[in-house]
Amino acid sequence: MEIQKKKAVIAHRGASGYLPEHTLPTKAMAYAMGADYLEQDIVLSKDDVPIVIHDIHLETVTDVAQKFPKKKRKDGRFYVIDFTFWELKQLNVSERFDPVTSKAVFPNRFPAFTSTFKLHSLQEEIEFIQGLNKSTGKNIGIYPEIKEPEFHRKEGKDISKIVLKILNNCGYNTKKDNCILQCFDVKELKRIRNVFKSELFLVQLTEFKNDEKLEKIATYADGIGPWIHQILDGKDKNGKWKISNLVANAHKLNLIVHAYTFRADQFGDFNSFEALLHVALYEANVDGVFTDFPDKVVDFINKN
Numbered sequence: 001m002e003i004q005k006k007k008a009v010i011a012h013r014g015a016s017g018y019l020p021e022h023t024l025p026t027k028a029m030a031y032a033m034g035a036d037y038l039e040q041d042i043v044l045s046k047d048d049v050p051i052v053i054h055d056i057h058l059e060t061v062t063d064v065a066q067k068f069p070k071k072k073r074k075d076g077r078f079y080v081i082d083f084t085f086w087e088l089k090q091l092n093v094s095e096r097f098d099p100v101t102s103k104a105v106f107p108n109r110f111p112a113f114t115s116t117f118k119l120h121s122l123q124e125e126i127e128f129i130q131g132l133n134k135s136t137g138k139n140i141g142i143y144p145e146i147k148e149p150e151f152h153r154k155e156g157k158d159i160s161k162i163v164l165k166i167l168n169n170c171g172y173n174t175k176k177d178n179c180i181l182q183c184f185d186v187k188e189l190k191r192i193r194n195v196f197k198s199e200l201f202l203v204q205l206t207e208f209k210n211d212e213k214l215e216k217i218a219t220y221a222d223g224i225g226p227w228i229h230q231i232l233d234g235k236d237k238n239g240k241w242k243i244s245n246l247v248a249n250a251h252k253l254n255l256i257v258h259a260y261t262f263r264a265d266q267f268g269d270f271n272s273f274e275a276l277l278h279v280a281l282y283e284a285n286v287d288g289v290f291t292d293f294p295d296k297v298v299d300f301i302n303k304n
Contacts, residue, residue, distance in 0.1 A: 007281055008288025009297045010143055011035035012261050013054060017292035019110050020095045021061065022052045023117040024128055031132050033295040036288070037143040037180065038129060042122055044157050049085040050122035050166060056080055056148050059099040062091040062119070081155050085121065093117035108265060122163065126170045141178035145205070149188040160192055167200070174199045175222065180258075182225055193220040203258060206230065214249055223256035223287075231259060231284050235269075243284045251285075260290035262297065274300055 014026030015033060027038050041054045058064040058078040067090055072078050095112040096105040104112040126142060133139055152159040172179035182203040183189045192198045204217045205225040217224060226246060233242045247257045259280060270276040277300050280286050291297045
């Protein structure tokens, strides 16, 4: 496929700069803000229900330690995979916090431990998004991520097989369907393409500069999801940002590039969030960004 001309806005865990991540309210907010895709991180429950949550653990975003204190493992952590879907539904979700100090990771975001938010399944979120697509006449996409497949395999579960079945049943089967499936695990993404014969649009997430070579990625994936610091490598002596050749090389191989993670309350050495977006989107020429603040990125793109 040709590299897309429109810059994609991917709501990172929803509008997570405003509401607790991966809750349905934050997905609704991101939808209303005009994001092109809503992201779903996926972990399996004990009874094989794909749950939308970022980590395989529960104690950094829920009150699991108070509700089920006896269910923590020897390492002191509470694992999603040790709880049934019904049990997970009993938990309250909070803005991300440090379980030792109880302090919020992002202190200026939604107040931790307030209001009522719940965990939900992938099926529930897809129904929610498809319902909004029907009622609004829009066609907002989903962007699921298979989380830690090797961990699930050691626990006796094949997360990709379960997730692919749900996606297929919900009408996401080919690259024409508005679904991008992502994973950090190279072996697993290859397995999704080659063993399961999935025809979905696949994105290989990357984190370090010594990741799988682009030429190899192009044989099984349709795009890459690099960390922004793989693209921007500090400033030169004149104060201009140095841009790696990653995006250009990916485009030569017909791979799209969706970079992560863009936060309006964390923009590093840039003078502003808009300055970061300008360099990433228009100087480095990434095709889209994962952001906690989809409204700000949508506004920025519309103005440019």
